[in-house]
Amino acid sequence: MGARCQQGFPQTRYGPNCELKCTCKNGGLCNPVDGSCTCGPGWTGNYCDEECSPGYYGPGCRFNCTCENSGVCSRFSGSCECLQGYSGRDCEHACLHGFYGLNCAHICDCKNGASCDATSGQCICPAGFHGSQCEKECPPGMFGDNCHQFCDCESENSCHPVTGKCLCPPGRTGAKCEAGTSPVPRDAPPTHG
Template sequence: MALSVTELLVFSLLQTALSLNPEDPNVCSHWESYAVTVQESYAHPFDQIYYTRCTDILNWFKCTRHRISYKTAYRRGLRTMYRRRSQCCPGYYENGDFCIPLCTEDCVHGRCVSPDTCHCEPGWGGPDCSSGQCFSNEGCDSDHWGPHCSNRCQCQNGALCNPITGACVCAPGFRGWRCEELCAPGTHGKGCQLPCQCHNGASCDPRTGQCLCAPGYTGVYCEELCPPGSHGAHCELRCPCQNGGTCHHITGECACPPGWTGAVCAQPCPPGTFGQNCSQDCPCHHGGQCDHVTGQCHCTAGYMGDR
């Protein structure tokens, strides 16, 4: 059976997400939502007719009464689900199963080692490794500079040194005369000139700019709350709440629905109370018990009425 254009696009996206290695430091991931159709049950009200004894002699002492009853019915509805989506971090592009750094200018005599950063072959320099810097027939290697390559480079953290002056060209994420310091918080990249774009208290990797989300947040820029049912660091902790309770996206603390209480919403309201936070008093008389969620009275034998 032929697939539609939409199905082919979805299949392609799923293949892309599955092909990337999540252990690759250049792969970023975020949560995305999608809707599925489910069959759900609900209480369907209907008018129930019954007879009681009364003083109406014309109806043989039987009177008609009505009451609202409920039965279980089913209907189709939409439920929001969540899945993790992987993609290459900013400054990288997909090549097979890997995320490869992107240099907007080709590295003429070198190779691209990180976004817009070339690692030049011995004796070559410049942003795109196109400037010849030879001082001997073979040129200086990456650890030496100066006439006849007699001086040793002092650069650190993978930095390159200019073969003429010995000045350090820092790798992305580092600064300082010898490239011995990380970029200041809130900056990243080559020359520490790029601002971090992360939200909600997240920090960014000084080399790549990848956002390191604070507990309770997810997304490429940490702009999204953890999906329902999860919380904490990397949204990896499962929500412990029961009976429809929802947990705080950071702490996991449960917010209970009406009629329930306890640390994980596992306990019904104490007798005599009902509703949100069990804060309402039961209105029933003559020993009647009220529903801990709605407050509806369940009468003891011999009594009837709303209360």
């Protein structure tokens, strides 16, 4: 009967006298007795003509994928292809500080304590710095994140590049360096009041 089909016809025929043609697709194995298909990795359906649904893999799509953080699961092997910014067998690890990109394989090149975006590697400058690598301190008259804020000081001197606090020159005082101070002679008696 059908069991003899294995000997003379390699997985292409089945049934009595091997007279029926197997209809398995995509490398599916045909049962020599009843013609049913056993699907290989990545395929399912009666004729192994349907790809695994997302989240499943392996022979007949019987196994659940374990990819995390939107990693893409191979329907054949179950291996995970991680998005940029993640690594690990199941894409379970975000890039460590100082690394970025596909499988976190690239080293950030940022200065002055800046961090970098785990996906693109773009430097994220701390307040008081700017530039593609955060290598430049804010220019005079500017402060804050990416040096986008203007100092509000009356003196020609600038402000602190991080806080924006006015840095008053000698002879000036006040929050905006708006007040003048009168010099005190060295030999003047102290005033008590």
